[in-house]
Amino acid sequence: MSPAVHPASPRTVRVQAPGKINVSLRVGPPRDDGYHSVASIYLAVSLYEEVAATSVPGGGITVSMKPADPQHFGSGPTGGQEQEANVPLDAGNLAVRAAAALQDAAQVGDGAHLELVKRVPVAGGMGGGSADAAAALVACNALWDCGLEAESLSRIAAGIGADVPFALLGGAAVGLGIGERLTPAPATGLFHWVLVPTPAGLSTPRVYAELDRIRAEAGADVVEPAADANVLRALESGDPATLAEVLNNDLEPAALALAPPLAGILAQGRRHGALAALVSGSGPTVAFLGSGAEDAVRLAHSLTRNGLEAFAVHGPAGGASILPGA
Structure with missing residues (x-):
């Protein structure tokens, strides 16, 4: 009798991306596209969003949330169920939009399920959704073997949101335009x-x-x-x-x-x-x-x-x- 053949387990890639503080944020006049010109100096901080991307058959992209560790935002008095209630778990989620944009740019036929662990406060001015999108881009780029370099991922990121390219980059940087035109800035120590x-x-x-x-x-x-x-x-x-x-x-x-x-x-x-x-x-x-x-x-x-x-x-x-x- 031939041994049973078991299907391979779905592949999963886990990625973290940081929240940010604007140590300087200068805001200019409104632009024709509805945004404002800004000159921002970003500083990435050690509070990370996490995305686990798992391969699924077909081209669908789905998303769910996993509770954060008790010692992080996401499970305390300002987090938990209230955080989850404020995060769309459909095509409006920035991580889903990022994965879909990568799928389109790289002509990928595979799908993915994205599991989010949120530690950055939702709608808190720290770019948590942007970090989700950046993490999804990196995770799906690896999951689907797209092979896109950082510059290509950054171009896709800029189409998702102004803060997404910085969540990819991290460190410290100047952001011009609507914040998406980045120049790394030197920072000494922590x-x-x-x-x-x-x-x-x-x-x-x-x-x-x-x-x-x-x-x-x-x-x-x-x-x-x-x-x-x-x-x-x-x-x-x-x-x-x-x-x-x-x-x-x-x-x-x-x-x-x-x-x-x-x-x-x-x-x-x-x-x-x-x-x-x-x-x-x-x-x-x-x-x-x-x-x-x-x-x-x-x-x-x-x-x-x-x-x-x-x-x-x-x-x-x-x-x-x-x-x-x-």
């Missing part, structure tokens, strides 16, 4: 941060619209932005005290207008010894800069004891990468 998410997300388009309203009301003259040279020098110096003096975010006043409780969180972090505090991107996640690793851990503990969810991270962190065993 900068240590404490992140505080809040339960309700802020819509990025709504925050930009509020900034436009504030500027129009003030009669502000809005010009094309340029990267902040002081922030670039501070990153290169490796000195957190120098960086603390120059952190900036043009979207912060709009985020505070739409979510006034953020002002109290910023003040609380400063009272507990943060070198600097700012809203991350369009918010509502708040980032506090510490003087070092131990200082950041102490600050996170202090804020947690005072009723906030707080988590210490560092940056720059690496970009999207395949995990061992994939």
Whole structure:
């Protein structure tokens, strides 16, 4: 009798991609396409989204979520089921869109199931959805043996969202245009941060619209932005005290207008010894800069004891990468 033939197990590739902090975000006027010109200085941090891409027959792309580790965002008071409820599990998911774009560009006939582990706060101004998309691109590129180089993946990424190319790249970088035109920026050593998410997300388009309203009301003259040279020098110096003096975010006043409780969180972090505090991107996640690793851990503990969810991270962190065993 011939031995039974068992079908090969489906192949799975696991990839992680980082969330980000905008250590500088200068916003210019609205463009004809509805976006705004920006000059952003990105810093990838050690809070990672994870995507496991598994081969499936046919050309379909599906997505599901797996709970995050208890020590990460995604399972605490601001995460868990509430996070899942705010993440589309259909063709509107950025990871699905990224996989579909790669499938089209590389003329792939195979399909994939994408399992997401979300640790970056949803709608938190830290590019979690963009990190999902970047991870899906890298995972499916390997899963389907597409063989696309980083430059080709970055072009596809730019069509998915402004922050997706940076999630591929990681490290520190200047982003121009709508943030997709990247130039790596030198950064010395590690900068240590404490992140505080809040339960309700802020819509990025709504925050930009509020900034436009504030500027129009003030009669502000809005010009094309340029990267902040002081922030670039501070990153290169490796000195957190120098960086603390120059952190900036043009979207912060709009985020505070739409979510006034953020002002109290910023003040609380400063009272507990943060070198600097700012809203991350369009918010509502708040980032506090510490003087070092131990200082950041102490600050996170202090804020947690005072009723906030707080988590210490560092940056720059690496970009999207395949995990061992994939």
